[in-house]
Amino acid sequence: MTPSNLLSVNNLSLGVTRAKHPATTIVKDVSFGVDRGERFGIVGESGSGKSLTLRAIAGLLPQGIDVFGGEINYEGRDLLRVTPNERRALMGPEIAMVFQEPMTALNPVMRVGEQIAEGPRRHLGLSRKKADALAIEMMAKTGIPDPAKRSRAYPHELSGGLRQRIMIAMALSCQPKLLLCDEPTTALDVTVQHQVLRLLENLCDDFGAALVFVTHDLAVVNQTCETLAVMYAGHIVETGWVKDVFRDPRHPYTRGLLDSAPDFDQPNRPLRPIPGFPPNLAERPAGCSFAPRCAQVQAGCLDSSPTLMPVTANRTAACFETRTMFEGMPA
Ligand SMILES: Nc1ncnc2c1ncn2[C@@H]1O[C@H](COP(=O)(O)OP(=O)(O)OP(=O)(O)O)[C@@H](O)[C@H]1O
Numbered sequence: 304m305t306p307s308n309l310l311s312v313n314n315l316s317l318g319v320t321r322a323k324h325p326a327t328t329i330v331k332d333v334s335f336g337v338d339r340g341e342r343f344g345i346v347g348e349s350g351s352g353k354s355l356t357l358r359a360i361a362g363l364l365p366q367g368i369d370v371f372g373g374e375i376n377y378e379g380r381d382l383l384r385v386t387p388n389e390r391r392a393l394m395g396p397e398i399a400m401v402f403q404e405p406m407t408a409l410n411p412v413m414r415v416g417e418q419i420a421e422g423p424r425r426h427l428g429l430s431r432k433k434a435d436a437l438a439i440e441m442m443a444k445t446g447i448p449d450p451a452k453r454s455r456a457y458p459h460e461l462s463g464g465l466r467q468r469i470m471i472a473m474a475l476s477c478q479p480k481l482l483l484c485d486e487p488t489t490a491l492d493v494t495v496q497h498q499v500l501r502l503l504e505n506l507c508d509d510f511g512a513a514l515v516f517v518t519h520d521l522a523v524v525n526q527t528c529e530t531l532a533v534m535y536a537g538h539i540v541e542t543g544w545v546k547d548v549f550r551d552p553r554h555p556y557t558r559g560l561l562d563s564a565p566d567f568d569q570p571n572r573p574l575r576p577i578p579g580f581p582p583n584l585a586e587r588p589a590g591c592s593f594a595p596r597c598a599q600v601q602a603g604c605l606d607s608s609p610t611l612m613p614v615t616a617n618r619t620a621a622c623f624e625t626r627t628m629f630e631g632m633p634a
């Protein structure tokens with residue numbers, strides 16, 4: 304954590320408590336920091352806890368998921384301890400979220416222009432006329448052709464790519480300092496995905512917004528983010544600059560993820576999927592959660608779980624093997 308962090312998540316744990324069942328921890332001791340204007344990716348297999356982590360920051364945890372511990376500090380305020388009114392005041396002008404499927408977040412019976420204008424009217428106190436004009440301006444900024452006409456459309460009258468641009472326009476309409484994106488381009492075809500990613504990156508730069516970008520797709524992180532955290536079974540197992548992690552992954556899981564994804568620079572490289580499956584979180588192994596699938600597993604990995612430790616400048620990894628290698632290296 305650095306003093307310039309806009310957001311710092313400290314030892315966040317989330318899980319499920321059910322009557323007559325032992326509590327199941329899903330997200331365990333997750334910590335990371337995001338600076339102003341930084342583009343930070345969270346990547347990992349399905350079920351690793353990426354969306355729950357993001358939703359905890361947005362205050363939108365699904366019913367049945369509880370916070371077991373930790374802090375989410377945003378500009379010195381713990382978001383887990385603010386009142387519902389304080390939270391409502393933050394969402395829009397400070398923090399905004401873009402979801403994977405815009406249809407679930409957009410109101411189907413309201414014109415898209417009005418939906419974009421709602422935030423600026425409520426949070427920035429703009430008149431209806433000014434907010435409508437801002438909505439059209441935001442739609443133009445997100446590259447929507449003929450924005451004045453399209454602002455009168457209902458969500459179902461627009462394509463998936465345009466709806467996602469509407470969501471981005473809506474999220475950025477109050478100029479938040481932090482934009483949370485959960486797989487915002489997964490439902491789009493590859494060319495539209497590329498356009499939307501560039502758009503997000505450019506708009507975040509223009510508005511000076513920091514980005515927390517959740518995806519299972521390494522190529523998308525590589526294209527969009529500067530720094531990343533790799534999640535496995537509810538833990539962060541590696542963090543660092545994207546270019547460093549891709550060039551020299553330090554956790555065997557990150558190495559496995561990179562080996563199992565196509566590399567356009569080396570199209571003839573065979574893909575090597577990671578053997579086995581992520582653990583059932585209700586029966587997490589006693590030691591390292593990745594040990595049952597890890598090619599470098601040692602006896603100690605089965606007994607205790609490694610914590611995230613620095614391995615080089617600006618890099619951390621949660622792996623006994625990596626730490627041993629690092630400790631053996633000359634300073
Ligand atoms: N409301 C819920 N009640 C119980 N368990 C849940 C709930 N929501 C999520 N989970 C469980 O928590 C785990 C993590 O879920 P999460 O949605 O954060 O994963 P993810 O990393 O975003 O995966 P994906 O890439 O598929 O979106 C999963 O095993 C999921 O089954």
Ligand SMILES: [Mg+2]
Nearest residue numbers: 353354355485
């Ligand atoms: Mg998810």
